[in-house]
Amino acid sequence: MRIALLALLPVTLAFTVACDTDADLDGLLKSEELELGTDPKNADSDGDGIDDGDEVLAGTMPTEADSDGDGFTDGEEAINGDALNKYHWPDGLWADFSADADITxxxxxxxxxxxxxxxxxxxxxxxxxxxxxxxxxxxxxxxxxxxxxxxxxxxxxxxxxxxxxxxxxxxxxxxxxxxxxxxxxxxxxxxxxxxxxxxxxxxxxxxxxxxxxxxxxxxxxxxxxxxxxxxxxxxxxxxxxxxxxxxxxxxxxxxxx
Ligand SMILES: [Ca+2]
Ligand SMILES: [Ca+2]
Ligand SMILES: [Ca+2]
Ligand SMILES: [Ca+2]
Missing domain, CATH: 3.40.30.10 (Glutaredoxin)
Known part of the structure; x- marks a missing residue:
């Protein structure tokens, strides 16, 4: 009986490792994606044009298309905006914070x-x-x-x-x-x-x-x-x-x- 269990162990380990893969090729393993709340079968979980793994490296939120809340997606800000600053927008575009206006x-x-x-x-x-x-x-x-x-x-x-x-x-x-x-x-x-x-x-x-x-x-x-x-x-x-x-x-x- 003891011999049989020991023989099984390597097989179980190999199975676990094989499952924790990066099926969507976004640079993150399934276990990492589950922890982040991203979709292990979708490289760009929030649909902002940037892969989940790249968002983790850049510090933006892989589950939020507009990380800084300025109205422009992280993808739109990639060229000449700043996805982590709500006051820094892509060139030639202005944010619209008029909904916040409190005029008394x-x-x-x-x-x-x-x-x-x-x-x-x-x-x-x-x-x-x-x-x-x-x-x-x-x-x-x-x-x-x-x-x-x-x-x-x-x-x-x-x-x-x-x-x-x-x-x-x-x-x-x-x-x-x-x-x-x-x-x-x-x-x-x-x-x-x-x-x-x-x-x-x-x-x-x-x-x-x-x-x-x-x-x-x-x-x-x-x-x-x-x-x-x-x-x-x-x-x-x-x-x-x-x-x-x-x-x-x-x-x-x-x-x-
Ligand atoms: Ca992945
Ligand atoms: Ca994304
Ligand atoms: Ca933004
Ligand atoms: Ca911004």
């Missing part, structure tokens, strides 16, 4: 929450201010003919890239083109190209947001004019002039809060 004190004065407004971006797509709710926003009112505006634009992209992963976005709202007319899509493209800009460069036909700020007296009537919005869309600071060091200092403070 709307208005155009300092301390009030800036009402939402629609605009067109440099790609011809619609974008709205409240898409960036929960982030610190630098809203820059500029025009093509305005030399000091161009001076500020020189380092705008660097500033954006340095701070965006902390929850910061810049928006250039172009109120006029080089000739003082309402800007068109082509002008926005040229502005973005000239300064290497990857954040939203937008136009608002009728310039209602700019007009409302003037009526409220928040805007002193000349550009470059910049507004800092806190994470709750409150108009925290208004500033005209170059350089805009106080604006950058205030943005740093808000991001640290």
């Amino acid at each position: 004190n709307p208005g155009w004065h300092i301390g009030e929450q800036m009402p939402d407004f629609q605009a067109k971006d440099q790609f011809g797509n619609d974008v709205s201010l409240h898409q960036f709710y929960g982030m610190v926003v630098l809203l820059d009112f500029s025009a093509g003919w305005c030399g000091p505006c161009r001076q500020l634009a020189e380092d705008a992209e660097d500033h954006f890239l340095n701070k965006r992963d902390e929850g910061f976005v810049t928006i250039h709202l172009m109120i006029q083109d080089n000739q003082g007319s309402e800007p068109n899509k082509r002008f926005l493209e040229d502005w973005a190209d000239e300064y290497g800009i990857t954040f939203p460069v937008v136009r608002q036909p009728g310039n209602d947001a700019s007009n409302q700020l003037s009526i409220a007296g928040t805007d002193e009537g000349y550009i470059p004019f910049q507004i800092v919005l806190d994470q709750e869309m409150r108009i925290d600071m208004a500033f005209s002039g170059v350089p805009n060091t106080p604006v950058k200092q205030r943005i740093n403070q808000l991001l640290e809060q």
Whole structure:
């Protein structure tokens, strides 16, 4: 009897090892997949375009297509987004956090929450201010003919890239083109190209947001004019002039809060 049991043992072990395989070729054994909650028969369990094993290596969630909750799948973020940062999106696309917006004190004065407004971006797509709710926003009112505006634009992209992963976005709202007319899509493209800009460069036909700020007296009537919005869309600071060091200092403070 004892002899028979010993003879069986290697056979049982071999059977167990043979079962714990990587049948879907995603780099994870069946036992590992069962522990993770992934499907051992499907290499890409959450259907985001990245295999389960690669997700484990990258630190993203193999059971959640959009690991950081910014609306873009891990696969969509693979080329030039960041699948682990909700404020870092694929180039040319903006997240939409407008569903989070909690506006109880709307208005155009300092301390009030800036009402939402629609605009067109440099790609011809619609974008709205409240898409960036929960982030610190630098809203820059500029025009093509305005030399000091161009001076500020020189380092705008660097500033954006340095701070965006902390929850910061810049928006250039172009109120006029080089000739003082309402800007068109082509002008926005040229502005973005000239300064290497990857954040939203937008136009608002009728310039209602700019007009409302003037009526409220928040805007002193000349550009470059910049507004800092806190994470709750409150108009925290208004500033005209170059350089805009106080604006950058205030943005740093808000991001640290
Ligand atoms: Ca597997
Ligand atoms: Ca996946
Ligand atoms: Ca994502
Ligand atoms: Ca992201």
